Amino acid sequence: MTLFRNARLIDPETRAERIGDLRIEAGEIVETGAGLSEPGEVIDCNGVCLAPGIVDIGVKICEPGERHKESFATGGRAAARGGVTTIVTRPDTHPVIDTPEMLRFQIERAEDDAAVRVLPMAALTKGRAGAEMTEIGFLLDAGAVAFTDCDAVVADTKVLSRALTYAAGLGALVIAHPQEPRLSAGACMTSGQYASQLGLPAVSPLAERMGLERDLALVEATGVRYHADQITTAAALPALRRARAAGLPVTAGTSIHHLTLNLLDVADYRTFFKVKPPLRSEEDRQAIVTALVDGEIDLISSMHTPQDEESKRLPFEEAASGAVALETLLPAALQLVHGEAMTLPELFEKLSLNPARLLGLPQGRLSPGAPADLVLFDPDAPYVLDRWSLASKSKNTPYDLRRMQGKVLGTWVGGRRVHGGAA
Amino acid sequence: MFEHRHLLGIEALSPADIVAVLDRSERYAGAPDPDWRTRLSGRTQINMFFENSTRTQASFEIAGQRLGANVMNMAMQASSIKKGETLIDTALTLNAMHPDLLVVRHPNSGAVALLSQKVNCAVINAGDGRHEHPTQALLDALTIRRRKGRLQRLTVAICGDIAHSRVARSNIILLGKMENRVRLVGPKTLMPAGIERFGVEVVHDMAEGLRDADVVMMLRLQRERMDGGFIPSEREYFHRFGLDAARLANAKDDAIVMHPGPMNRGVEIDGELADDLTRSAIQEQVEMGVAVRMAVLELLSRRAA
Numbered sequence: 171m172t173l174f175r176n177a178r179l180i181d182p183e184t185r186a187e188r189i190g191d192l193r194i195e196a197g198e199i200v201e202t203g204a205g206l207s208e209p210g211e212v213i214d215c216n217g218v219c220l221a222p223g224i225v226d227i228g229v230k231i232c233e234p235g236e237r238h239k240e241s242f243a244t245g246g247r248a249a250a251r252g253g254v255t256t257i258v259t260r261p262d263t264h265p266v267i268d269t270p271e272m273l274r275f276q277i278e279r280a281e282d283d284a285a286v287r288v289l290p291m292a293a294l295t296k297g298r299a300g301a302e303m304t305e306i307g308f309l310l311d312a313g314a315v316a317f318t319d320c321d322a323v324v325a326d327t328k329v330l331s332r333a334l335t336y337a338a339g340l341g342a343l344v345i346a347h348p349q350e351p352r353l354s355a356g357a358c359m360t361s362g363q364y365a366s367q368l369g370l371p372a373v374s375p376l377a378e379r380m381g382l383e384r385d386l387a388l389v390e391a392t393g394v395r396y397h398a399d400q401i402t403t404a405a406a407l408p409a410l411r412r413a414r415a416a417g418l419p420v421t422a423g424t425s426i427h428h429l430t431l432n433l434l435d436v437a438d439y440r441t442f443f444k445v446k447p448p449l450r451s452e453e454d455r456q457a458i459v460t461a462l463v464d465g466e467i468d469l470i471s472s473m474h475t476p477q478d479e480e481s482k483r484l485p486f487e488e489a490a491s492g493a494v495a496l497e498t499l500l501p502a503a504l505q506l507v508h509g510e511a512m513t514l515p516e517l518f519e520k521l522s523l524n525p526a527r528l529l530g531l532p533q534g535r536l537s538p539g540a541p542a543d544l545v546l547f548d549p550d551a552p553y554v555l556d557r558w559s560l561a562s563k564s565k566n567t568p569y570d571l572r573r574m575q576g577k578v579l580g581t582w583v584g585g586r587r588v589h590g591g592a593a
Numbered sequence: 594m595f596e597h598r599h600l601l602g603i604e605a606l607s608p609a610d611i612v613a614v615l616d617r618s619e620r621y622a623g624a625p626d627p628d629w630r631t632r633l634s635g636r637t638q639i640n641m642f643f644e645n646s647t648r649t650q651a652s653f654e655i656a657g658q659r660l661g662a663n664v665m666n667m668a669m670q671a672s673s674i675k676k677g678e679t680l681i682d683t684a685l686t687l688n689a690m691h692p693d694l695l696v697v698r699h700p701n702s703g704a705v706a707l708l709s710q711k712v713n714c715a716v717i718n719a720g721d722g723r724h725e726h727p728t729q730a731l732l733d734a735l736t737i738r739r740r741k742g743r744l745q746r747l748t749v750a751i752c753g754d755i756a757h758s759r760v761a762r763s764n765i766i767l768l769g770k771m772e773n774r775v776r777l778v779g780p781k782t783l784m785p786a787g788i789e790r791f792g793v794e795v796v797h798d799m800a801e802g803l804r805d806a807d808v809v810m811m812l813r814l815q816r817e818r819m820d821g822g823f824i825p826s827e828r829e830y831f832h833r834f835g836l837d838a839a840r841l842a843n844a845k846d847d848a849i850v851m852h853p854g855p856m857n858r859g860v861e862i863d864g865e866l867a868d869d870l871t872r873s874a875i876q877e878q879v880e881m882g883v884a885v886r887m888a889v890l891e892l893l894s895r896r897a898a
Contacts (some may be wrong), residue, residue: 195733202695226606302825303822304824304825305825305826305828305829305832305834306825306829307825308825308828308829308833311832328822329822332782332822332823333822335781336781336782336824337781338781339780339781339782339784339797340780340797340833392781459678502861528602539634
């Protein structure tokens, strides 16, 4: 039994924050209130924030295949340090997670090694090759929480249509990367003046809209539960809005990088800023922030993509895409609160409650009966990020040497402390 | 009583027609009787199969022979079609030979009906594309009626590859006309669009689909009709949509299992269950097939006479 006393309780479910106490027992939240009695361990929070742990969709842990980039042990530690209590893993490993056997391997490895909860996703098509659907029913029964080919867009619309139809019949959730595959092929920047100046191959922001429009037409036809992994352009928003107005089972996310950085950050060809889709204009970034605040975009994910030094120490065009972000997700997202774009409960709706709802999980709440997955953090604590201090095996963060504001002091998963204090 | 010139589909039959065929078939069920031998004597029955089918063709051939008809088989893939003759030309040529009964199977939906417009004799559809397979539905109905004692107010689950199945379509129509509750069960990719409008329930979960069913009709996964990608794999298909004893436990205790054959054991149906004569009516379906076809041949040749 543990009592968190004198905490600033951030409850996204009621959209409220208040100073109070919270008691956990046997891995669950049992009581919140003021002046609760104190048998058992007492943690005095001194007025810092206590919120539901982050549920992060779209995390890449590089097991199997590239364990030198990230393992369940290091990724789990990074998550704990970032206040992420559930990571939903991507299947874009080597080999791809496209069979129940591979999925079981990941689940067992995660159970043994990861400090936080791990829920695996499986590929939608075999080898993410876009030719044949995976054994969706088997994979569901083996524990897959969603199906995605990640950034390998299924270009053959007939194959996609069949896979979505089959998934719909089983009630499976499909997560897609909206992007017109031919238009975006080979691009590493968003087209415009700046890409022309740098002389880099670029993609129009319209590719995202076109990819999304195609997918949404298929959602309309099949009724599949569909989540767009990253909406990053203003151009894509009207399509999303129309689909939701029509009552389609559609949700959308965006990445922390597209919320907090823009294409000007690519200056000097710094490959740590090379992500997929590429960073967008400031106008797009602001439109995405607004869409997030308005609820048109449901959630924020880290899109944690570890890359080793060798993959990044290359000319911009040839360098690997992606950035690590499990540990920087919360402090970077707090920029939105400090900039008064949203309140803390609203932010945790996007970080914890909405992703939990999407996957049908009981997490993301501070109400009695919810799992005791918690993050204790000081939203104001300032520091300069040193990438070498990160727990991830790979250190490719675009926030290296940035001034950050917001520090995670403790993380609990099912009532067990996994970060901070005497862990 | 049976006023039709051809048997092109169940669609055109009234409930009274269906009962008439089944009642007539009942006389032909069981061991052959020498008295039947003269009923179609002097009649010519031509089986034209534009698509392979050992079982249906044999069933029609035996039916005709038991009634004393002169039965001739034409394997159409091997003949004039290869030489570029159109279906209508083939029909006109045959018509000139004055057959009494034409039994036709064709890979294209609607082809048998087209042919029937060009000939003077009775035409029996032995399966056209994804459209209809009326004698199969009639033999299924006869089997159900014998096993269940009635052909009304039953819950029938038709499971599997509905999209590519003419058997399913004919059965849906027949069972609907006879006021049964029809439930279609299978993956969404194998459900034809708009099938709900046939007055059936559509379910994508076997346990739910089989609940309280009186009859469980399994369909063959028609791999040869699939241009790839309808299901992830056969093992996944069996895992989710295959019929075994555990799944069958969702149906009524006295539910019967049917399959039009040929079966893919371990793909749509568990081998042991298929062979369990207390539950499986599959052998009886084959037997009823001959009886129904005899009845149909007799009814249509009487009209033609």
